[in-house]
Amino acid sequence: MSFPPYLASMPMHAITEIHGEPGLRERFRLEIAAFDPAARARLTAALDLAAELHRDDRRVREPYLNHLLRVAIRLMHHYRVRDVDVIVAGVLHDAVEDHPAELAGPTGAATGGDLTAAALATLAARFGPRVAHLVAAVTNPAYDPDRDRNTQYREHVAASLEREPWARVVKVSDFTDNGVGVIHTVGPKVYSSATKYRPLVPVLRELVARPDTPLAPEVKEHIFGQLDLAEERFSAILDQPANAT
Template sequence: MEFPAYLATMPMHAITEIHGEPGLLARFRLEVEAFDEPARARLTEALDLAADLHRDDRRVREPYLNHLLRVAIRLMHHYQVRDVDVIVAALLHDAVEDHPAELAALAPDGSAAGTDVTAAALVALSARFGARVARLVGAVTNPAFDPERDRNAQYRDHVAASLESEPWARVIKVSDFTDNGVGVIHTVGPKVARSAAKYRPLVPVFRDLIARPDTPLSPPVKQHIFAQLDLAEERFSAILDQPDPARRP
């Protein structure tokens, strides 16, 4: 398939709308050309695993892999991340949460004996991509939530706690948040309001985490992220703060 020469400069949601998954895959390959051959091989292996695990998953109107590609491309292009472990973890950031049994089945024989399925999935990731990748994915994996408590509040508590001591996991999570938050206008149906209500209280949490001196991003990249958080907040407000048409002045 032919893609325009300016694919490398197109906004990712524009690539998604016009070219779909093939366009995002082409953009990913353009980004990984900046890496050496061993790094490209590792990134390709992680992408292949993500594509296999999420092959039947969808996000409303699109294959789930599109989301994972955008999160990883944003790290490389907008955040200027060259740490291969971080990009591998970004591609696989939902693998343990969404497909723990499939991952656990890939663990070396006996290495996950006596562990629960989530722990076994992390063992499999560690064996294949290293302990650091598994630790980063673990930091952005949601735990089982208490059904008696508000789920969104538990999610916010988990994000703040799990990212406290994992600076690189913050970078992965804010790319994920940007795709979900700024990209909320590309969602349709009831999920729009649900997503806005879930994510709006996280904006100040991410502002604090990204502003910290130990978050390993350059000042210009941090400013870019702050602008994206501003945009997400504007979109959440537009969705959630509309006047009720049933109420008369």
């Protein structure tokens, strides 16, 4: 499959709409070309594992892997992240939450113990303890069925990222794809996503603005613009005009 020479500068959702998963994979390949061979091998292995784990998963109109590719590409291209552990964590940020049994493998299933812990141990063995630690920070815990899920989600995000500056970076790339990308969603998920994510905008804005969040000032300004855009889109979905009947 051939791609245009300007693929490296195309907006990611444009790549998604025109070229689909193959285009995003090619963009990922172009981004990791700037890394040394060992780093490229780790990043490629992470993508291979994500593709295997999420092979049957979809996000409404597209393969779930597209989301993971966009999160990783955003980290490299827009956030200028060169820390390979952080990018690997971006690629695998949903692996433990969505597929703990597959990731833990026969050993985790045989023990009958904590599948999340076993899955994180597998990530640590394959990609190092720091990657597992970052993924753990952005993995949602089991929810209390007697409390509102969205409230618990927001509480978890705020608490887990409080002392994890690099996990904030992974989470904000994930949030941007979900929030700014809400207009690319269809059906009931549009409203449910806006309801879930809108209250997180000020939380993430404050976390990104902190001095210990390891991003350049101009990158933070870019993120603030994306958060503003997400808020505009959430408002368009959720806020009804005063004269609405």
